[in-house]
Amino acid sequence: MADSKLIVTPAPHLRGNIDTPTLMRDVVIALLPACVAGVYFFGVPALISLVSGVVGCVGAELVFEKLSKKPVTIGDWSAVVTGLLVAMVLPPHVPAWIVVLSGVFAIGIVKLLFGGLGYNVFNPALAGRAFATAAWSALATTGYVWPASIEGAAWARGIDAVTSATPLTMLKMGEIGGTSMSRFYMPLFLGNVAGSLGETSALALLIGAVYLLWRTHISLRIPMSYIITVAVVTALYGQDPLFHVLSGGLILGAFFMATDYVTSPINAKGQIIFGIGCGILTSLIRLFGGYPEGVAYSILIMNAAVPMIDRFARPKRFGEVKARA
Amino acid sequence: MLYCQAARRVRPVSSLGVAYKGVRCMPRGSFRGGIHPPENKSSTSGLPIVAAQQPSKVVVLLNMGTSGALSSMVARGDSVLRGQKIADPVGRMGVPSYSPVSGKVTAIGAARTGLGTLDQAITIEPDGQDTLDESCVPVENVDKLSQAEIVSIIREAGIVGMGGAQFPTHVKLTLPQDARVDTLLINGAECEPYLTADHRLMVERPRDVVRGTQILMKAIGVDRAVIGVEDNKPDAVEALRRAIAEATAGGAVEVAAVRTHYPQGSEKHLIKSVLGREVPPGRLPFHVGVVVNNVGTAVAVADRFDRGLPLIERVVTVTGSGVAKPSNIMMKIGTPAIELIEQCGGFAGDPGKIIFGGPMMGAAVPAADVPTTKGTSGILVLDRAESRSVEPMPCIRCGRCVESCPMRLEPALLHQWCEAKLWNEAEAYHALDCIECGVCSYECPSRRNLVQAIKYAKAEIGARRRAARERGDK
Numbered sequence: 138m139a140d141s142k143l144i145v146t147p148a149p150h151l152r153g154n155i156d157t158p159t160l161m162r163d164v165v166i167a168l169l170p171a172c173v174a175g176v177y178f179f180g181v182p183a184l185i186s187l188v189s190g191v192v193g194c195v196g197a198e199l200v201f202e203k204l205s206k207k208p209v210t211i212g213d214w215s216a217v218v219t220g221l222l223v224a225m226v227l228p229p230h231v232p233a234w235i236v237v238l239s240g241v242f243a244i245g246i247v248k249l250l251f252g253g254l255g256y257n258v259f260n261p262a263l264a265g266r267a268f269a270t271a272a273w274s275a276l277a278t279t280g281y282v283w284p285a286s287i288e289g290a291a292w293a294r295g296i297d298a299v300t301s302a303t304p305l306t307m308l309k310m311g312e313i314g315g316t317s318m319s320r321f322y323m324p325l326f327l328g329n330v331a332g333s334l335g336e337t338s339a340l341a342l343l344i345g346a347v348y349l350l351w352r353t354h355i356s357l358r359i360p361m362s363y364i365i366t367v368a369v370v371t372a373l374y375g376q377d378p379l380f381h382v383l384s385g386g387l388i389l390g391a392f393f394m395a396t397d398y399v400t401s402p403i404n405a406k407g408q409i410i411f412g413i414g415c416g417i418l419t420s421l422i423r424l425f426g427g428y429p430e431g432v433a434y435s436i437l438i439m440n441a442a443v444p445m446i447d448r449f450a451r452p453k454r455f456g457e458v459k460a461r462a
Numbered sequence: 463m464l465y466c467q468a469a470r471r472v473r474p475v476s477s478l479g480v481a482y483k484g485v486r487c488m489p490r491g492s493f494r495g496g497i498h499p500p501e502n503k504s505s506t507s508g509l510p511i512v513a514a515q516q517p518s519k520v521v522v523l524l525n526m527g528t529s530g531a532l533s534s535m536v537a538r539g540d541s542v543l544r545g546q547k548i549a550d551p552v553g554r555m556g557v558p559s560y561s562p563v564s565g566k567v568t569a570i571g572a573a574r575t576g577l578g579t580l581d582q583a584i585t586i587e588p589d590g591q592d593t594l595d596e597s598c599v600p601v602e603n604v605d606k607l608s609q610a611e612i613v614s615i616i617r618e619a620g621i622v623g624m625g626g627a628q629f630p631t632h633v634k635l636t637l638p639q640d641a642r643v644d645t646l647l648i649n650g651a652e653c654e655p656y657l658t659a660d661h662r663l664m665v666e667r668p669r670d671v672v673r674g675t676q677i678l679m680k681a682i683g684v685d686r687a688v689i690g691v692e693d694n695k696p697d698a699v700e701a702l703r704r705a706i707a708e709a710t711a712g713g714a715v716e717v718a719a720v721r722t723h724y725p726q727g728s729e730k731h732l733i734k735s736v737l738g739r740e741v742p743p744g745r746l747p748f749h750v751g752v753v754v755n756n757v758g759t760a761v762a763v764a765d766r767f768d769r770g771l772p773l774i775e776r777v778v779t780v781t782g783s784g785v786a787k788p789s790n791i792m793m794k795i796g797t798p799a800i801e802l803i804e805q806c807g808g809f810a811g812d813p814g815k816i817i818f819g820g821p822m823m824g825a826a827v828p829a830a831d832v833p834t835t836k837g838t839s840g841i842l843v844l845d846r847a848e849s850r851s852v853e854p855m856p857c858i859r860c861g862r863c864v865e866s867c868p869m870r871l872e873p874a875l876l877h878q879w880c881e882a883k884l885w886n887e888a889e890a891y892h893a894l895d896c897i898e899c900g901v902c903s904y905e906c907p908s909r910r911n912l913v914q915a916i917k918y919a920k921a922e923i924g925a926r927r928r929a930a931r932e933r934g935d936k
């Protein structure tokens with residue numbers, strides 16, 4: 138006398154209250170302070186960029202999935218995350234169509250061609266940025282501007298206010314450095330410098346990061362091992378570690394890109410190795426490479442190493458230590 | 463060598479009971495990983511155990527899972543008495559079964575079980591008298607019995623693990639010659655949400671818990687026992703401590719309050735929390751000098767020795783959003799679930815799922831009239847809204863499952879190997895270590911059925927090992 142109305146499913150019959158759309162929506166919330174800071178410092182073009190990124194990513198996901206007759210997954214918010222990040226890692230004054238195309242590339246090629254959410258090897262937003270700089274190198278790198286509020290700021294005296302160079306570029310060109318760098322700390326912390334749309338304000342980024350940590354969506358393992366490694370390596374090389382930590386995309390990269398679930402190692406040990414690897418690569422590129430900044434390429438290179446890290450950095454299972462004692 | 467060392471390193475447990483929040487630090491009384499799901503115990507934790515109404519029938523299953531099949535000793539139409547032996551085990555692992563009621567055998571044949579299978583069973587219609595069989599007499603002079611004699615009385619009483627798995631108790635108590643066991647651990651963690659059966663036993667019958675513990679200590683020849691209780695049951699800890707203080711004879715029994723954290727009631731994790739010892743992979747608790755039994759089992763042992771009763775009754779928590787009046791009931795084993803639900807005022811709303819056991823590890827049953835067993839610690843009824851299951855989404859590699867697995871496995875990868883049918887990989891990633899606690903599935907934001915896949919992989923690996931052994935034998 139089977140009661141056909143009863144549901145029979147395997148245990149567990151209770152599930153936690155965090156699901157993937159919630160998670161992704163929380164990442165969007167965590168990115169908002171940095172977006173607001175970007176718009177505050179760089180004006181309306183930044184807002185247009187952010188909207189373009191989201192339109193490009195969400196639109197691409199919708200269209201490609203419709204065309205390939207796959208279930209539409211824009212409801213999981215992950216394309217919105219990618220869209221915001223694409224805009225945030227590009228200069229604020231990049232033409233909107235480049236941002237849209239970068240978003241389309243990030244979603245269409247990097248994410249969906251690899252099999253969709255969970256299967257991509259590379260961080261879509263960073264791959265989108267790499268695509269933009271490769272395709273329109275001039276455009277994508279000349280979009281840097283100094284915030285309007287900069288003029289007359291005391292700390293900036295000696296800096297050409299119309300230059301489009303970021304602090305790291307100036308360091309590379311030898312325009313700054315040598316003397317005390319501490320006059321840059323506060324502007325870099327607040328975001329009052331030239332840089333990518335979403336990377337300049339460490340303060341805004343950290344507010345978002347604290348939210349993600351509080352929601353237990355990320356742990357400190359990757360960001361901390363990454364940032365500490367950069368600080369240590371640059372200090373060993375005789376440069377100002379705090380300047381390196383605050384400038385460029387390090388805070389954005391360490392908290393929001395290197396921690397991307399899909400493209401980072403799955404266990405604790407692997408995550409620390411990954412963070413250290415990113416840190417070493419970033420420092421090497423900044424100190425010796427041809428580019429002033431190395432966060433994006435470091436993370437992309439380490440993304441490729443994730444399957445290997447996952448394979449070799451295995452957690453110590455319950456009882457294992459004692460078994461060898 | 464190495465296990466003797468571990469066994470000698472006995473840590474004091476008096477300072478236990480510090481609830482501690484934080485994953486990285488590991489206070490005593492806890493372990494790494496695990497979760498704290500909503501407890502949902504408050505609707506029954508304060509309710510005294512009530513006697514079950516006389517069932518319209520009891521169905522005694524002749525297949526006991528781990529302990530194998532039984533053969534019936536009675537025929538259709540026979541009259542039986544309460545506590546009369548009605549089935550004997552076929553294999554060495556098995557234990558006999560007894561009639562929980564006096565009445566008439568109305569059928570012997572296939573019956574639908576909670577697992578959805580059809581198994582042989584004896585159906586008895588009670589006469590309402592509950593006349594006790596004369597074989598049910600207390601055991602005198604327990605002190606004069608040898609270990610082997612105590613173990614054989616426990617086996618003969620049909621006692622199995624009451625926590626759910628129904629592993630035969632006498633098998634746990636029969637240790638290899640060279641095993642050096644120094645501690646009996648009594649599992650009163652009851653970490654499954656909703657369930658309060660063990661909690662109520664500890665509060666209402668602490669003396670029987672202690673008495674059963676002392677008999678079990680004799681059975682394995684140790685002079686130290688610890689009862690591990692989650693710290694969400696301070697009244698149970700208090701009651702047990704008082705009962706221990708009053709107990710006149712027997713070895714040293716202690717109570718350890720451990721952190722309320724799922725799966726604290728897993729043998730390996732309770733040993734870790736209380737004694738600080740980690741059972742190595744693939745080994746059993748006695749390898750670190752411990753034997754673990756449930757509080758319900760201890761009470762069953764006390765019932766047998768002091769009251770002469772074999773295992774024919776147990777406490778079950780009937781609860782959940784789909785039950786009108788949740789209760790703790792002392793039920794006759796084999797009572798159809800629906801009759802116990804009816805004693806609790808029937809269904810509240812539209813029942814979606816009926817679960818035997820707790821929500822984390824229990825099994826959803828296919829019908830409301832399937833019989834309860836010796837392992838049915840709870841009957842959890844979820845209403846239809848709560849029973850809805852969600853479609854799994856792709857793994858986003860968030861690592862939550864890895865982070866929370868109390869065995870420190872990588873469930874996401876195990877699931878991946880299972881989907882690809884890469885059984886060697888699954889084995890290399892230690893699928894066999896999985897204790898099937900369900901923490902990974904609970905944590906997964908993509909709602910993936912991780913533990914289900916891992917169970918499947920375990921069965922595959924087991925089958926392949928057996929096949930390999932057989933090939934090797936030939």
Ligand code: SF4
Nearest residue numbers: 867896897899900902
């Ligand atoms: S893999 Fe096994 S032991 Fe680990 S959380 Fe999942 S069910 Fe529990």
Ligand code: SF4
Nearest residue numbers: 857858860861863906
């Ligand atoms: S919790 Fe789920 S989504 Fe996250 S890594 Fe594990 S299986 Fe993948």
